[in-house]
Amino acid sequence: MRTDTGQIVHLADYRPTDFVLERVDLTFELDPQATRLESRLIFHRREGVDASAPLVLDGDELVLTELRLDQNEMPASQYDLSPDQLVIRDLPGSEPFEVTVITTINPEANTQLMGLYRTNGVYCTQCEAEGFRRITYFPDRPDVLAPYTVTIIADKAANPVLLSNGNFLGGGNYDEGRHFAAWFDPFPKPSYLFALVAGDLGVVEDTFITMSEREVALKIYVEHGKEDRAAYAMDALKRSMKWDEEVFGREYDLNIFMIVAVSDFNMGAMENKGLNVFNDKYVLADPETATDQDYANIEAIIAHEYFHNWTGNRITCRDWFQLCLKEGLTVYRDHEFSADQRSRAVKRIAEVRHLKAEQFQEDGGPLAHPVRPTAYREINNFYTTTVYEKGSEVTRMIATILGKDGFKKGMDLYFERHDGEAATVEDFVKSFEDANSVDLKQFSLWYHQAGTPLVTASGIYDAVAKTFTLSLEQMIPATPGQSTKQPMHIPLSYALIQDNGALLDAPKVSGGQVTGDVLHLTEKAQVFVFENVPTRPVLSLNRSFSAPINLDFKQSTEDLVRIARHDTDLFARWQALTDLALPNLLQAAKDAREGKAISCDPVFISTLLEAAADEALEPAFRAQALALPSEADIARELGSNIDPDAIHKGRQAILKAIAESGQSVFERLFNTMKPEGAFSPDAASAGKRALRNSALGYLAYVTGGTERAAKAFADADNMTDMVQALTVLAHRFPEDAATAEALATFVKRFENNPLVLDKWFALQATIPGGDTLNRVNALMEHPLYVATNPNRVRSLVGSLAFANPTAFNRADGEGYRLLGAQVTQIDPRNPQLAARLLTAMRSWRALDASRADHARAALLEIDRAPKLSTDVRDLIERMLK
Ligand code: PHE
Ligand code: ZN
Numbered sequence: 036m037r038t039d040t041g042q043i044v045h046l047a048d049y050r051p052t053d054f055v056l057e058r059v060d061l062t063f064e065l066d067p068q069a070t071r072l073e074s075r076l077i078f079h080r081r082e083g084v085d086a087s088a089p090l091v092l093d094g095d096e097l098v099l100t101e102l103r104l105d106q107n108e109m110p111a112s113q114y115d116l117s118p119d120q121l122v123i124r125d126l127p128g129s130e131p132f133e134v135t136v137i138t139t140i141n142p143e144a145n146t147q148l149m150g151l152y153r154t155n156g157v158y159c160t161q162c163e164a165e166g167f168r169r170i171t172y173f174p175d176r177p178d179v180l181a182p183y184t185v186t187i188i189a190d191k192a193a194n195p196v197l198l199s200n201g202n203f204l205g206g207g208n209y210d211e212g213r214h215f216a217a218w219f220d221p222f223p224k225p226s227y228l229f230a231l232v233a234g235d236l237g238v239v240e241d242t243f244i245t246m247s248e249r250e251v252a253l254k255i256y257v258e259h260g261k262e263d264r265a266a267y268a269m270d271a272l273k274r275s276m277k278w279d280e281e282v283f284g285r286e287y288d289l290n291i292f293m294i295v296a297v298s299d300f301n302m303g304a305m306e307n308k309g310l311n312v313f314n315d316k317y318v319l320a321d322p323e324t325a326t327d328q329d330y331a332n333i334e335a336i337i338a339h340e341y342f343h344n345w346t347g348n349r350i351t352c353r354d355w356f357q358l359c360l361k362e363g364l365t366v367y368r369d370h371e372f373s374a375d376q377r378s379r380a381v382k383r384i385a386e387v388r389h390l391k392a393e394q395f396q397e398d399g400g401p402l403a404h405p406v407r408p409t410a411y412r413e414i415n416n417f418y419t420t421t422v423y424e425k426g427s428e429v430t431r432m433i434a435t436i437l438g439k440d441g442f443k444k445g446m447d448l449y450f451e452r453h454d455g456e457a458a459t460v461e462d463f464v465k466s467f468e469d470a471n472s473v474d475l476k477q478f479s480l481w482y483h484q485a486g487t488p489l490v491t492a493s494g495i496y497d498a499v500a501k502t503f504t505l506s507l508e509q510m511i512p513a514t515p516g517q518s519t520k521q522p523m524h525i526p527l528s529y530a531l532i533q534d535n536g537a538l539l540d541a542p543k544v545s546g547g548q549v550t551g552d553v554l555h556l557t558e559k560a561q562v563f564v565f566e567n568v569p570t571r572p573v574l575s576l577n578r579s580f581s582a583p584i585n586l587d588f589k590q591s592t593e594d595l596v597r598i599a600r601h602d603t604d605l606f607a608r609w610q611a612l613t614d615l616a617l618p619n620l621l622q623a624a625k626d627a628r629e630g631k632a633i634s635c636d637p638v639f640i641s642t643l644l645e646a647a648a649d650e651a652l653e654p655a656f657r658a659q660a661l662a663l664p665s666e667a668d669i670a671r672e673l674g675s676n677i678d679p680d681a682i683h684k685g686r687q688a689i690l691k692a693i694a695e696s697g698q699s700v701f702e703r704l705f706n707t708m709k710p711e712g713a714f715s716p717d718a719a720s721a722g723k724r725a726l727r728n729s730a731l732g733y734l735a736y737v738t739g740g741t742e743r744a745a746k747a748f749a750d751a752d753n754m755t756d757m758v759q760a761l762t763v764l765a766h767r768f769p770e771d772a773a774t775a776e777a778l779a780t781f782v783k784r785f786e787n788n789p790l791v792l793d794k795w796f797a798l799q800a801t802i803p804g805g806d807t808l809n810r811v812n813a814l815m816e817h818p819l820y821v822a823t824n825p826n827r828v829r830s831l832v833g834s835l836a837f838a839n840p841t842a843f844n845r846a847d848g849e850g851y852r853l854l855g856a857q858v859t860q861i862d863p864r865n866p867q868l869a870a871r872l873l874t875a876m877r878s879w880r881a882l883d884a885s886r887a888d889h890a891r892a893a894l895l896e897i898d899r900a901p902k903l904s905t906d907v908r909d910l911i912e913r914m915l916k
């Protein structure tokens with residue numbers, strides 16, 4: 036573990052390296068405890084750099100075995116060595132020279148899962164962001180690009196498969212039962228994209244013919260016996276490759292593309308050039324073991340990593356401050372891909388739900404930071420929802436502002452200008468400016484100002500003048516390190532809906548820039564006037580969530596009902612239903628807290644049920660409508676003095692009221708929404724299952740709920756239905772014998788499938804109520820729980836902390852202490868996992884006073900640990916500030 040040095044990296048300090056790396060040649064002799072790596076690096080001094088400047092290489096917990104300069108052993112006087120740096124002096128002037136670094140690595144002892152490690156007997160690497168320096172001394176920064184040749188030597192019986200980046204050069208037998216394989220990656224890349232995999236793995240093969248008719252070999256490596264479960268991932272890969280050609284004009288460049296699924300991985304997946312490494316949960320699927328959500332995730336993540344080949348690999352980041360350059364853009368690309376493959380509106384609703392739940396929460400708390408930060412202490416802590424999801428939203432706004440063609444022109448120019456380079460956010464924005472002759476200076480504030488803008492809107496209709504006047508005002512809240520903000524460019528898609536439900540066609544508008552159905556809010560306060568409006572219209576604003584903002588627009592129930600019924604933008608209809616639900620949920624939380632009776636507006640209920648029953652609407656949309664704002668959403672709306680128990684109680688009462696009014700609707704949906712024929716993971720079938728399972732959830736609030744759920748569990752012929760039924764049983768009837776029985780049946784049936792066990796752990800960790808802490812403690816002792824596997828830990832501890840507000844925030848503070856103990860226990864072994872779990876406490880200040888006290892005490896307890904990683908130290912300090 037790297038313990039904290041307190042050093043902060045500043046964007047303003049960026050400067051290029053003194054030496055240019057020309058070539059990298061690596062030879063690995065793999066051994067579980069003593070892998071030998073000979074790394075040969077050719078450098079030359081950059082023009083204009085002082086002849087006395089030393090070569091500085093990064094390291095992390097390394098053992099140096101040998102060091103040579105142009106093949107001669109280097110005298111100790113020529114270099115300074117520390118565990119995290121190798122500084123070499125007295126190097127040639129402008130002539131290229133070769134440095135040979137030989138290190139010995141212990142993959143088996145690597146529990147951080149950064150650098151070269153072992154997972155289930157397989158050698159595997161993870162180098163982003165700064166993992167390569169755990170393999171060898173190297174200029175480990177993204178602006179150092181070179182072609183790599185990699186030779187892997189290993190025991191043949193144990194490691195029949197030897198993989199690295201690029202194209203396969205050749206291989207053969209070596210000595211003493213060993214064999215070797217050599218790979219060459221001609222595309223210059225930074226070290227964070229390096230990968231090596233070796234072991235005994237099964238493979239699924241296919242081919243793809245590119246737009247210029249080159250044949251690419253596709254290979255997905257999985258554990259033996261799991262090959263059948265890689266079929267969907269392979270299909271998603273081929274669709275991704277095709278889509279990137281059609282929509283972005285991007286063709287794959289090597290003659291082979293490989294994916295390896297591993298079971299111990301800190302993140303979702305990694306885009307190493309030509310050799311993506313995946314958390315197996317995002318590769319493996321079949322109807323018996325994967326839910327519809329699993330299929331959708333696999334499709335999205337396969338696409339995401341593949342799309343990185345151009346946005347991230349061919350054009351990479353100059354420094355880690357530019358992380359959103361590859362991540363925000365690539366998330367935008369995978370969102371668009373999924374929208375094209377599935378239902379665009381439903382996809383958008385799911386995206387916005389996620390954005391608000393995660394990014395808005397981050398942006399409103401102590402960990403808020405700009406999409407393009409200017410300082411960090413630990414880069415691992417900046418793989419955030421702000422960089423990824425808000426970064427994607429910023430890209431989406433560029434597309435909204437410039438239009439489809441303008442966006443395409445900008446992207447094309449970006450690829451043309453920067454292919455093979457390490458670029459910056461400024462380079463990216465400039466491509467759009469130059470391609471479209473526009474100025475995006477004000478727009479760029481989205482990269483630099485943290486915090487979710489609040490837009491306040493109010494409208495007045497003048498029946499005599501036939502005008503509708505819309506007043507808008509924007510406010511960007513203060514965030515850590517940024518107390519004052521400038522007004523931003525906020526693109527707001529709108530529609531005016533008339534009495535008869537029709538949208539007013541292209542009204543005349545004044546007061547600011549308007550393009551198509553988009554109002555451009557650029558001032559702090561701005562007034563738009565619409566002319567020739569025959570009757571009082573209902574304004575639908577921020578349709579499709581055109582800008583990632585909070586909107587304060589007081590609309591009457593009647594107006595919201597009109598939007599919910601008539602807007603042509605399905606997202607806006609969903610938003611209106613949510614806006615109808617929220618005041619009821621907020622009031623219910625308040626009443627629950629004060630011990631008052633809880634009621635629900637019948638107009639909201641009938642509008643919701645009307646949508647649920649509307650055969651003209653796609654089932655997936657109706658399921659989204661029925662999924663009310665979550666307890667976390669309600670907490671975010673409240674903003675302060677939060678009592679999660681009251682929120683839960685209030686929300687349960689509203690769900691019950693809806694269930695009672697809608698019983699016949701839900702019964703009909705439950706009985707009719709079963710997709711016909713054999714299981715298919717397609718979006719339409721998944722939508723039907725989602726709606727049917729949502730109905731099952733509501734029916735748990737009326738008589739016969741337990742029996743119905745128990746029967747649904749027994750009848751389930753796919754994992755989606757099975758998990759939903761089991762979740763209803765566990766969450767609504769945790770003490771019922773039927774629940775205990777179903778949980779036991781499930782774990783027995785799937786005891787050999789860790790990914791399915793994760794669902795079993797997660798659904799128990801999310802049972803509402805304080806008793807769940809005892810259950811989680813007991814499950815941590817379960818023989819099938821593996822405390823060193825990140826997926827298991829996230830499914831149990833992560834689900835509790837991130838997705839169970841009543842248990843995690845138990846009034847006596849025990850939930851925070853449980854998390855704190857896990858964080859300090861995991862930190863020495865795997866700092867990234869520990870830090871990620873700790874972010875569950877990022878909104879602790881919004882809790883009621885007593886809970887906040889407990890939370891602070893738990894944070895201070897972690898703070899007192901004798902040794903903390905930089906990862907955890909950085910978070911703790913920002914959260915306590
Ligand atoms: N770059 C990976 C992705 O696409 C995420 C990742 C970051 C994986 C760091 C491992 C380590 O999005
Ligand atoms: Zn990514």
